[in-house]
Amino acid sequence: VQSNSTSATADTVTADLSDRLARIVGDKHLITGGVRLRPHLEELRGRYTSACRAVALPADAGEVAAVVQTCAAAGVSIVAQGGNTGAMGGAVARAEQVIVNLARMNRVLEVDPVNYTMRVEAGCILANVQAAAADAGRLFPLSLGAQGSCQIGGNLATNAGGINVLRYGNTRDLVLGVQAVLADGRIWDGMNSLRKNNTGYDLKNLLIGSEGTLGIITAATLKLFPAPKRRVVAVAGVASPDAALDLLGRLRDASSDRLSTFELMANIAVQSAVRHIAGQTDPLAGEHDWYALIVADGTVDGDGDAGAGLRRDMEAGLARALDDGVLRDAVIAESESQARKLILLRENIVEAQNFEGGSIKHDVSVPVAQVPEFIRRVHAAILDAMPAARAYPYGHMGDGNIHFNISQPPGMDKEKFLAQWRPMNRIVHEIAHQLGGSFSAEHGIGLTKLEEMARYKSAVELDLYRQIKRALDPHNLLNPGKVLPAASASR
């Protein structure tokens, strides 16, 4: 009886809160059940069971603020959600929580090609942001697998990485200003569009990467760049990760630092793609222990001499590397279609792994100079732990973010292999940590990496995080339980 009565009270609270939220966003834009709820509760890797009181879809920052105020008054905490494509469970909610989804706030507010900036609402799909920039002859460089469905607000909240970090940096480096709703429901307007503005503490970067725990980002001013018009794409065969590292430095020099991609791929990964993916061939004549996919972008257009400089520079750099024994063989794409084919090799490696059975994945980084040592140590440690496991090291060598994935031993039971996820993670994370690396290079913390936060972050650093969280969200209303492994402050 007691519990029924409590439950009835909770239902009443929910009903009251739902009424108030519906008055803010409109009945149509408050989801409390049915099939429309499902996409908001799905979770990429199927690791968590998500639930919520309601999903509110506000139309503007004012409505977000009103939703936050209303929830705060009811003591109900809030999970901000974008495209719900995160891999770490950052947008997973509990039954008593309200999800605020930014999908309706999807306007590109302004593209200013002269200022090399654009202003967007948080709910814009990343691909639409890229397209709006391209329409104005500019580049917004953030690019990642989920770009067709992830929202720019989620990219900011998680400081997403992606494939252009070598040249353009992470999301953080691409943002000039943000607007956000704070835990008390006030709107902070930090929509700076200046390149130089040295006034006060850096609130923008505090919000970026905080995964909705310090504020809900509602809009942003983004940096744009000249749109690339020519690209030079090459694949090189090298004897070792050390040689690849040497090649990376030489080509940064040779290209006047115009490399946008430098991906390292182990031969086992390349041959797996050749074996499993229709139409994929080895781009080089013989097999090599390691391959590098290299892309350089130039913005000079035109035929003949104009626009040919970058290709000449890259050819000269590769030729010198060949002469000096740094690389064994290389091919430069002669056409855009050949370029696309070379780039596809890297994507096909990801696809091909599915044919090799279960795969334990990692999102780690080390200092770029430590990539060869990292690969050596992890490889040895994995074979030590599971002699028949197959290591597939590949990834963004240019920024130290190697996806050291491990495929199951042939014939082993998949579930039995995947049960080794945590101990394998531990092996890889420990080695990354010893080399000054990170256990989360580009995916963030969410719920998945709370244990690693507690293990690898210093007590001083965790204290600082908690002090900041308490200062900006004293009642722990914004995405509680994410990012910070603070048992004492959970709600």
Place this chain on the structure above:
Amino acid sequence: VQSNSTSATADTVTADLSDRLARIVGDKHLITGGVRLRPHLEELRGRYTSACRAVALPADAGEVAAVVQTCAAAGVSIVAQGGNTGAMGGAVARAEQVIVNLARMNRVLEVDPVNYTMRVEAGCILANVQAAAADAGRLFPLSLGAQGSCQIGGNLATNAGGINVLRYGNTRDLVLGVQAVLADGRIWDGMNSLRKNNTGYDLKNLLIGSEGTLGIITAATLKLFPAPKRRVVAVAGVASPDAALDLLGRLRDASSDRLSTFELMANIAVQSAVRHIAGQTDPLAGEHDWYALIVADGTVDGDGDAGAGLRRDMEAGLARALDDGVLRDAVIAESESQARKLILLRENIVEAQNFEGGSIKHDVSVPVAQVPEFIRRVHAAILDAMPAARAYPYGHMGDGNIHFNISQPPGMDKEKFLAQWRPMNRIVHEIAHQLGGSFSAEHGIGLTKLEEMARYKSAVELDLYRQIKRALDPHNLLNPGKVLPAASASR
């Protein structure tokens, strides 16, 4: 009697504290009087009277921590000081305070050319940091007037700007990690050297630009870049700031975004340099209303074809701009000595202003696209306020940071003119604010711009600053009274 007694007590406190501090840093490294005190109390513009109980010169982060703990225990607040070259009074102290100067912590800990990083102690002179990077074939791009005496820790604390922001960003963009001593005397080790590390709140950027009010930066990991080996330097004559803006966009495209400098100079400023500085000539055949100094850097070395690409790209871009009527005339340096001479024009403009009598200076920025409108409005407003004043707009057009300096009317009393500093500032800051600009582009806040902070920052933003300050420095021990216009929290 009462006041004598209080004074005697204060003296005793000072003596006790000095003893304890001397035991930490060594007698030789605690300055409590005499000529060695003077350089620590001097202030660039002579606006403030600085004083202190003592200047402590710690040898390492451990000693900084011990000094902070000791001062905290005594309830004495601390002013962190680097090269003491700041223009905003950020390193000015009061008689009851202790100055912690980082000059002895001047070791370059490591230069890693393969990782494109270096680790330095906070007291390193900026020029020495640049030189250590260059010795390893790398570029540390931060460059500014005081580089021969400013310390890298001060550059970080103030997020210094300088002349390479267009291409490489502010200090903030050049830092991967920091180590800092917190208000409670603990050391936070955030010496990250990763390009991708998505774990936790961005403490690094919170400390950068906080002017010693949230922590004392004791070391940093800096980003390096390939060293430029070729540069293309040009001066163009254009009809208007609008034409200069058009030229900037065209040359960013034409050079594959390798512009490091794009400086706009009014004819009055160029002709003043020609008139006052020996050897300075107008680089173009006829006078133009506006001039642009343009520098593009490439890292490709060698003669003949290799290395010539950037020059060809720039020539092509300038030729197209001439054909399209965007520029009237241009000269490209044929040699490095001619290049140096063209660059000197910009520096000579600063020098020449001294011959024109008193000058009221500004450190403002606007969105790059608003530079022409900003110049028009400020020019009109200044002539309105003082019809005979001479406006010398020049500066970093590439990042929107125009130094709109005003020279006194010929024959006017200099002191009488300089007495107009505040109302003139107000005119310029108001117009910058209306255009989405900043009242402090690269120099920070210190004491000088507290009034502007109160005037132009929103109540929400000031609240956030204060919440963060209270969270990280609850007893207001670190550089109190700077950055935040918080009368209620002063010490």
